[in-house]
Amino acid sequence: MSLSSELITAIEEARDHHGGPRAAMVESLRLIQMEHGWVCDAHLEEAAATLGVTTAEMEDVATFFSLIFRQPVGEKLILLCDGASCWLNGGEDVRDRVMERLGIGFGQTTPDGKYTLINICCVGGCDHAPAAVIGRDRKLVGPLSPDDLDALFGEDAR
């Protein structure tokens, strides 16, 4: 499936707006990800062609930035903070319970494709520790408790 014409237009706008093709690479990848959740080879190639950069240049950047996903992620993204302030407030108890519930580890997606769990450095939510950011809009949730993960799973929590 190729990129939608809206997405192509958005990538062209990014290219024309802020310092040229190279400068727009991360933004293009981000735009693709907002719509598709991740960046597949075909989309990466198409975006590179739209910008007028090589696929290799695009890949170079895509693989450096940790929040550009080059493999499919679940419908719901859980980015769990593994920073020291969260650890000091029981972050690893939360982590263990989340992993137990989902049956997956960091960097993995549940077999039903619903959740992807990723560890992330300090999310700037130390006043909500232990904290996570969730979903495509990176909503900050916390303080999380191993006994109450509603903030992460909503109605699926139990």
Next chain:
Amino acid sequence: MTEMPLTGRARPDRAPHTLAEWKALGGYEAVERGLRELGPERVLDMVDDAALNGRGGAGFPAARKWRFMPKPGAAPGDGPSYFIVNGDEMEPGAFKDRILLEALPHQLIEGAILAAYATHCSEIVVLIRDAYRDAIRNVSRAIAEAEEAGYLGRNILGTGRDLKMWVHPSAGRYIVGEETALIEALEGKRAVPRKRPPFPAQSGLWGRPTTVNNVETVSCVGPIVANGPQWFQSLSRTAEGGTKVFAVSGRVHRPQVIEAPMGTTAGELIERAGGVSGNGRLRCFQPGGGASGFLEPDALDLPLDFGHVARAGSMFGTGTMIVLDETACPLGVIARHMAFYGRESCGWCTPCRDGLPWVAKIMADLEAGQARMEDLDVLQMTVEVAGPRGRSFCDLMGGAMSPLGTGLARFRDLFEAHVREGCCPIARDHGRAAA
């Protein structure tokens, strides 16, 4: 009542102001005054007289950095000069820029306009980390409003100057916050720090003169121009000007952002954060984020600013404290930091790329009670080889060595006890970290 010029106007729910609301609070008066009456030199002098030190970690005087920028016509070649606002807040324990970005975008824009004006820049880029989506949205909207009102765009306020401003949302990786790595990222490359010299003021973004300042630094500029440098100086208890947006987290009852005079003590901040949690007795704290060295209860009365904290053997850094009570193991904190810095290494230079994961592995072994005494020598050697101003390409690894080095110096007995007893004695006695 302490003055809080930076966060005092934030709403409790952090909803940003519209431009009209911001103007009703006195917003953009500083920009009008700066651009219509003062001129770039005077704006720069005011920031200089205010003794504003950069709030991103290094504490370099903002005005001195700005003076490295060439005057109009003095820069070789054609093209704009760039002013970059660094909103890549990712230091462990740092959550101070989030409120300034989310709740006070117009304050940031005001400061950026004045800073760009004083440094003869015609383009402003605000780089914001991926996780701060509200910040990305709020700052972008506020920029559009400021353009609409003529504060940004063509011939701003009739000065004959054009000023463009936009947000660059980033996509992860802590190293992007290093200023030359940030410039690489904006150019669409892997964010590997550049060799200096040349410094960004000589050759920065796209080879053009560039200044990079932290969000909080930039947010100070509007209030300085509005109220004058003496006022800004008088907010501080020390020679370093202004208030500071501190943050306190870890083992405290009410972790929070606290704007207080520069020179406020750690003891006061911990008290305002509800006091020490856990068993209520302080073991140690990091005064300025993950890369700052540990201090102990004897430093509770230390005035916190760049100079005082440096003389006490640590680093003021981001001014965001991480607090440990007696039931929290400093080795556990160090282990998390080392795992973080190791993972976030850009991979360019060997000591950092290979050394930090090695250190992280030893720390994990120590925590699991599987390390040997000789491992402590390896840690000590790494601190000596790669510590501050050590042999890695940028400051990431040197910074990472600060908590490790001060941890080894201050808690040597505890390191040895982990080896001798084959476990973490604190976790054994008090349970795993759970506040």
